[in-house]
Amino acid sequence: MxxxxxxxxxxxxxxxxxTESLGTASLSAAARSLGVALAPQWLDDLVGLSTTRTLAYLCEHLPERTARAVYETSRSGYRRQLEEAExxxxxxxxxxxxxxxxxxxxxxxxxxxxxxxxxxxxxxxxxxxxxxxxxxxxxxxxxxxxxxxxxxxxxxxxxxxxxxxxxxxxxxxxxxxxxxxxxxxxxxxxxxxxxxxxxxxxxxxxxxxxxxxxxxxxx
Incomplete structure (x- = not known):
């Protein structure tokens, strides 16, 4: 060897x-459904981060209640796609x-x-x-x-x-x-x-x- x-x-x-694109799409869709605008740079910054770091990042850039709502909604959609889609x-x-x-x-x-x-x-x-x-x-x-x-x-x-x-x-x-x-x-x-x-x-x-x-x- x-x-x-x-x-x-x-x-x-x-x-x-x-799955990175899937995660980004889920986050964007969750934000849109809640009437929240995410800056494109935020999505780039979140690539490769853990769920804990993702939530912390969102809380730094959005009001905490809004950040948690976007995060939870996106995670639910992401998990559903992983379980059901290829x-x-x-x-x-x-x-x-x-x-x-x-x-x-x-x-x-x-x-x-x-x-x-x-x-x-x-x-x-x-x-x-x-x-x-x-x-x-x-x-x-x-x-x-x-x-x-x-x-x-x-x-x-x-x-x-x-x-x-x-x-x-x-x-x-x-x-x-x-x-x-x-x-x-x-x-x-x-x-x-x-x-x-x-x-x-x-x-x-x-x-x-x-x-x-x-x-x-x-x-």
Whole structure:
């Protein structure tokens, strides 16, 4: 096994499953139904945040009662769609995971999503079969951009963070992986990384197909 790369840790929403846009749409629809205007920048800022951080952000920008109403309405709609509608996979994720499985490289999920929703997404998409380890946002003291999720995932795999590569779509997720001491490949979904963040990444790839090639090139 390559000593410089012993495990791969994946974000979930926006990276493996196409749910970031679903969450943003649910939030926008909830706000509209309540007659609340959300600034486009707010929606960008919320990408990759946990539910707790999302609510805190809304409370900073809206009256608390309004923020909580928007949040609760959007979460109900989001959960209903996850339970009833198809959850699309991001293009390229299955060939990448199959290759890592064939290589017998340890894999984990590190997601800010709460455990109940993380399990729902992993099980409904069949991705759970690839991941013996997953860490959810309600299982650590602080979520992304704090490093806790990635540090716990690495500890569960028994691999030092410095020997892990993280795959992320959001800037806050990439910051979390870097703070944990990992190399990170960014595959942007809804928000592009800043030039500074992009320079710190191992690579910024337009899709998981290109990320696959980057990883293959490391061997």
């Amino acid at each position: 390559n000593p410089a790369w012993q495990a791969t840790i994946f974000d979930l929403d926006g990276l493996m499953v196409d 959850i699309p996979l991001r293009p390229g994720i299955l060939p990448l995971l199959d290759w890592l499985a064939d290589m017998t490289l340890p894999r984990a999920v590190a997601t800010s999503t709460q455990r109940v929703l993380a399990d729902l997404k992993l099980q409904r998409t069949g991705l759970d079969r690839y991941f013996p380890v997953s860490v959810a946002g309600d299982e650590v003291p602080a979520t992304k951009p704090a490093p806790d999720l990635y540090l716990k995932a690495a500890a569960c795999l028994g691999v030092p963070p410095v020997h892990c590569i993280a795959l992320e779509d959001s800037p806050v997720g990439a910051e979390a992986a870097l703070a944990a001491g990992m190399r990170v490949i960014i595959v942007p979904d809804m928000v592009q990384p800043s030039p500074s963040l992009a320079r710190q990444a191992l690579a910024v790839c337009p899709s998981l197909h290109e990320a696959y090639e980057v990883l293959r090139g490391l061997r």
